Amino acid sequence: MKITFIQTGGTIDKDYPKITGGWAFEIDKPAVERILEKLDPSFSFEILSAFKKDSLMIEDGDRIQLLKMIEELENQKIIVTHGTDTMIETANYLSTIANKTIILTGAMKPERFYNSDASINLGVAVGAINVLSPGVYVAMHGVVKKHNEIKRDLESGKYF
Amino acid sequence: MKITFIQTGGTIDKDYPKITGGWAFEIDKPAVERILEKLDPSFSFEILSAFKKDSLMIEDGDRIQLLKMIEELENQKIIVTHGTDTMIETANYLSTIANKTIILTGAMKPERFYNSDASINLGVAVGAINVLSPGVYVAMHGVVKKHNEIKRDLESGKYF
Amino acid sequence: MKITFIQTGGTIDKDYPKITGGWAFEIDKPAVERILEKLDPSFSFEILSAFKKDSLMIEDGDRIQLLKMIEELENQKIIVTHGTDTMIETANYLSTIANKTIILTGAMKPERFYNSDASINLGVAVGAINVLSPGVYVAMHGVVKKHNEIKRDLESGKYF
Amino acid sequence: MKITFIQTGGTIDKDYPKITGGWAFEIDKPAVERILEKLDPSFSFEILSAFKKDSLMIEDGDRIQLLKMIEELENQKIIVTHGTDTMIETANYLSTIANKTIILTGAMKPERFYNSDASINLGVAVGAINVLSPGVYVAMHGVVKKHNEIKRDLESGKYF
Numbered sequence: 001m002k003i004t005f006i007q008t009g010g011t012i013d014k015d016y017p018k019i020t021g022g023w024a025f026e027i028d029k030p031a032v033e034r035i036l037e038k039l040d041p042s043f044s045f046e047i048l049s050a051f052k053k054d055s056l057m058i059e060d061g062d063r064i065q066l067l068k069m070i071e072e073l074e075n076q077k078i079i080v081t082h083g084t085d086t087m088i089e090t091a092n093y094l095s096t097i098a099n100k101t102i103i104l105t106g107a108m109k110p111e112r113f114y115n116s117d118a119s120i121n122l123g124v125a126v127g128a129i130n131v132l133s134p135g136v137y138v139a140m141h142g143v144v145k146k147h148n149e150i151k152r153d154l155e156s157g158k159y160f
Numbered sequence: 161m162k163i164t165f166i167q168t169g170g171t172i173d174k175d176y177p178k179i180t181g182g183w184a185f186e187i188d189k190p191a192v193e194r195i196l197e198k199l200d201p202s203f204s205f206e207i208l209s210a211f212k213k214d215s216l217m218i219e220d221g222d223r224i225q226l227l228k229m230i231e232e233l234e235n236q237k238i239i240v241t242h243g244t245d246t247m248i249e250t251a252n253y254l255s256t257i258a259n260k261t262i263i264l265t266g267a268m269k270p271e272r273f274y275n276s277d278a279s280i281n282l283g284v285a286v287g288a289i290n291v292l293s294p295g296v297y298v299a300m301h302g303v304v305k306k307h308n309e310i311k312r313d314l315e316s317g318k319y320f
Numbered sequence: 321m322k323i324t325f326i327q328t329g330g331t332i333d334k335d336y337p338k339i340t341g342g343w344a345f346e347i348d349k350p351a352v353e354r355i356l357e358k359l360d361p362s363f364s365f366e367i368l369s370a371f372k373k374d375s376l377m378i379e380d381g382d383r384i385q386l387l388k389m390i391e392e393l394e395n396q397k398i399i400v401t402h403g404t405d406t407m408i409e410t411a412n413y414l415s416t417i418a419n420k421t422i423i424l425t426g427a428m429k430p431e432r433f434y435n436s437d438a439s440i441n442l443g444v445a446v447g448a449i450n451v452l453s454p455g456v457y458v459a460m461h462g463v464v465k466k467h468n469e470i471k472r473d474l475e476s477g478k479y480f
Numbered sequence: 481m482k483i484t485f486i487q488t489g490g491t492i493d494k495d496y497p498k499i500t501g502g503w504a505f506e507i508d509k510p511a512v513e514r515i516l517e518k519l520d521p522s523f524s525f526e527i528l529s530a531f532k533k534d535s536l537m538i539e540d541g542d543r544i545q546l547l548k549m550i551e552e553l554e555n556q557k558i559i560v561t562h563g564t565d566t567m568i569e570t571a572n573y574l575s576t577i578a579n580k581t582i583i584l585t586g587a588m589k590p591e592r593f594y595n596s597d598a599s600i601n602l603g604v605a606v607g608a609i610n611v612l613s614p615g616v617y618v619a620m621h622g623v624v625k626k627h628n629e630i631k632r633d634l635e636s637g638k639y640f
Binding site: 321355358359360361362363428434435436437439440441442443444445446447448449450451452459460461462463464478479480 | 481515518519520521522523588594595596597599600601602603604605606607608609610611612619620621622623624638639640
Binding site: 039142144 | 161195198199200201202203268274275276277279280281282283284285286287288289290291292299300301302303304318319320
């Protein structure tokens with residue numbers, strides 16, 4: 001089994017800025033690198049970066065770029081890390097892709113936080129991609145559902 | 161979806177002893193509690209404890225007890241946290257159980273360690289149990305396989 | 321020995337916002353609470369909050385409030401957690417206070433980060449306050465110096 | 481300021497064994513390395529290893545070796561990381577050394593644990609060594625006292 005991980009930014013990758021005087025986060029290296037180092041996986045993998053954006057900033061052009069990037073991949077198992085605010089929009093956008101299993105996941109707290117959900121969420125996506133047939137899915141809060149079946153409680157932010 | 165988590169002990173649950181003068185670990189509360197607190201899951205769950213043993217210490221009587229515990233459960237989705245040294249033996253032992261999806265997982269480093277694989281391993285089991293049909297499986301090092309298909313490299317300790 | 325810890329905000333206390341759609345941090349409970357829980361200290365202590373501000377936002381009125389708060393304390397050993405960008409300004413401002421040992425400290429990364437310097441910085445301040453005579457000091461990057469002797473490299477952000 | 485850190489083993493350095501089938505901890509690289517990486521100190525330092533033992537295993541020969549190692553150092557500020565069970569015995573043993581400031585510290589939980597006191601304890605020792613005049617001290621649970629003034633509650637394990 002080989003998994004292709006694609007970074008698009010979002011909370012999971014938010015880190016503290018190196019410059020002084022800053023207030024907001026910055027997005028740097030994919031958190032996936034640090035999580036897979038802990039896992040020491042038996043599957044082979046590659047980590048690609050599509051873009052590094054808060055998901056509210058993602059535009060149509062970004063989604064076209066991501067779609068093309070995935071279509072051109074030979075590998076069929078793809079996990080996309082993504083900001084939580086427009087994860088379903090991007091999942092729907094990718095749903096035209098055939099013959100690939102694509103799972104979008106992310107985190108409510110940055111992977112850099114010791115109380116983050118990032119490691120377990122990525123684990124959920126990895127566990128599901130071992131088994132799932134082609135399609136586009138979202139994995140958040142421990143549930144894995146098709147892009148057109150997952151829902152979000154906008155008040156709590158929880159997917160179900 | 162409801163998941164029943166069952167503690168049997170093993171590395172994942174090893175904690176530092178409270179008493180002075182100690183050298184070995186002790187096994188206390190299930191690490192699953194602390195991991196699910198970070199996940200904030202959308203599925204319902206219960207956490208049970210069968211026993212608290214290093215997996216080299218598990219005897220036939222323990223496995224009988226675990227088997228009966230699972231058979232008596234109404235719920236059909238069960239994740240068993242287990243020591244890594246005899247995980248496959250226990251999985252094989254449980255393979256007579258029909259109509260339930262049972263996944264065994266654990267960790268190479270205790271969940272208390274900041275560089276532990278526990279959170280991601282449990283995530284892998286949770287992701288797989290969303291999808292898998294009944295049977296007994298092992299989820300370690302990012303792969304999920306049937307109890308009679310998973311193998312272990314005895315030198316590195318890695319499952320594949 | 322009794323230590324009074326006073327929160328003023330800053331990087332050390334920055335946490336991830338609970339609301340959806342956010343990009344910036346928010347400042348909530350004092351990180352000192354979580355650090356002291358790990359330390360399990362033999363000294364007695366109290367934790368007060370003066371205000372919760374990024375240190376670039378601290379105004380004269382805030383510093384007057386902090387000064388009065390410290391002057392009215394009976395206790396003579398005070399550790400102030402503070403943002404790193406105006407720590408020296410506040411230390412200089414407090415230098416009129418007599419007969420109290422006051423140490424300002426903070427962090428380059430939020431305490432919530434697993435790679436944070438918060439715990440060790442607070443430790444440095446606690447270790448120094450065991451020993452120091454009255455005066456106003458800054459404890460950062462492992463050095464403890466009088467308010468008018470500490471300096472900061474503005475490029476790297478390091479105190480020395 | 482230059483600080484010489486000397487590893488002797490103990491809980492602070494306990495790590496999980498790499499081999500399969502193990503139950504007890506092993507002592508490997510000094511935890512000080514990982515803690516100082518987070519601190520990014522402004523002082524210069526060196527990290528030496530005297531031996532790697534649980535402190536109940538330390539014998540007279542080990543203490544002689546440590547004593548000689550410290551006496552031969554040019555540097556005058558020394559922090560010794562040590563197991564908690566015989567920390568006071570070793571501190572008393574070193575008290576014949578003149579003209580050096582020596583602080584012994586350690587941890588109740590291994591530095592590898594996310595809820596460890598290791599980082600803050602080392603910080604306490606670093607903060608105190610900025611200020612203290614020559615002598616032998618113990619820094620644990622947030623208090624720093626001379627080797628012949630520190631006491632331990634044998635039931636809770638707490639120093640005071």
